[in-house]
Amino acid sequence: MFFSWSLVVLLLVSSTWAEVVNVEEETSRELSVGELLERANRERTPDFDEPMVIGGDIAVNSEAERNADPCTANSCLWRKWTDGKVYIPYYIANHYSSRERDIIIRGLDSFSAVSCIRFRPYQSGDNEWLSIESKSGCYSYVGRTGGAQVVSLSRQGCLYHSTVQHELLHALGFNHEQTRSDRDNHILVYWENIIDDMEYNFYKIDTLNQGTPYDYNSVMQYERNAFSKNGRPTMVPTPNNNVAFGQATQMSRNDIDRLNRLYKC
Template sequence: QMLSNSQCVFYRFFFSADLSVSEIIENANKNIGEPMLIEGDIAIDNEAERNADPCTSRGCKWGKNTDGKVYVPYYIASHFSSREKSIITRGLESFSSFSCIRFRPSRSSDRDWLSIESKDGCWSYVGRRGGKQTVSLNRGGCLYHNTVQHELLHALGFNHEQTRSDRDNHIRVLLENVVSGMEHNFRKIATLNQGTPYDYGSVMQYFRTAFSKNGKPTMIPIPNANVSMGNAKEMSSNDKKRLNSLYRCCESPSISTLDYSLFI
């Protein structure tokens, strides 16, 4: 289907946002009361989850079907305009071009699904939670291609690049520049790296001044401090490799990997 000139201009605008993902998220998530957020945009239900590694301590993947695809049901709230829905849909559909992930409209028979809504800010839970699972993409500041992909990767089970357990070999965290009370956002956890190298260009990597109280860097790449970091416009090749590895997209489905809830 051909796009009109106005739609093409609209897509270019939202794809080439000048702000990094973390800047978009920080701007959108100021003064959010609920839900409780960690690392800027990861939703948790209670304090007990703050120090948990949700996607390594429990099963969090979406199930694989008999055809080798991973179908993730979603619902886009009606309060989005048609243009806004097209941005979200473009982000959803981008996963099918390189992986076995297939986002599809939810049905009444679905037990688990993503409910994409315009709540306060941009945020998501990490991994499959069960039942209705909200992904917030606020109409006023979250509808950018890279931000949509970022939040969907959270929902598929991925954390931020800078929280990798091996991050100290690749970045230096400057806690003296971090807003008081925000230090926990730089804790290291057992992330799903899938054997890939640290990636400054990951769409999950925050900008070097994330959570800064004084405009100075809170993270510096090492050994080369001048490396571009946190400026991704879309998923990197490593983001794609991790997703394909986690969901075993290149393997044939087996009995043990099937999600029988899909057939009930």
């Protein structure tokens, strides 16, 4: 009897230890930005005043904008000042905790270290700024739209360095890497595996590539199974289908180079 109870206790302890190990493995692995965005926006229930979201996290104001890129002309760029810097005002809603604000500010500050972009706090008299709020999911408009421009960083799933950088790059004028016009030379799309009515998320557009090569490591590249309806890949790299992609956790060298070329830093 003693032996039987000892065996039961040992099995229970072993099971609990295995569960702890599994949890630690999951939390220790830093998720890619695409995985984080898809998790955060999977059950998105927008309020009546929120925009339509396409491509997973790109805000648009109407159905007509779904297949158009609003930022292929200079009109979408933020203004450069005489000192060569691009000053972009921002306002962070007061519903974030101090820790959450620190994550957002770290993401904002990361641009000044590698480019001429300078995010600064909103001041009275600013007529266009980024209004960073915890809305439904993670999303941003592409490029400058004027006035109070919402960047949604939900407290439920969006407050990571990679997602902050990703949404800010949208606001600066960049789309997803997999929608590049030269995408088919680097990525094969498996349309049959895409969730019904989500195919438009993979349509190619005239993106602002700035003469940089296709970047599998871009923080704007989604992962292999993005928008999959059956767990099978929706994207596979070509010609080498073993190349890792969509695993970025921060801006890549090409992301930074492309940003500096666009804004002539």
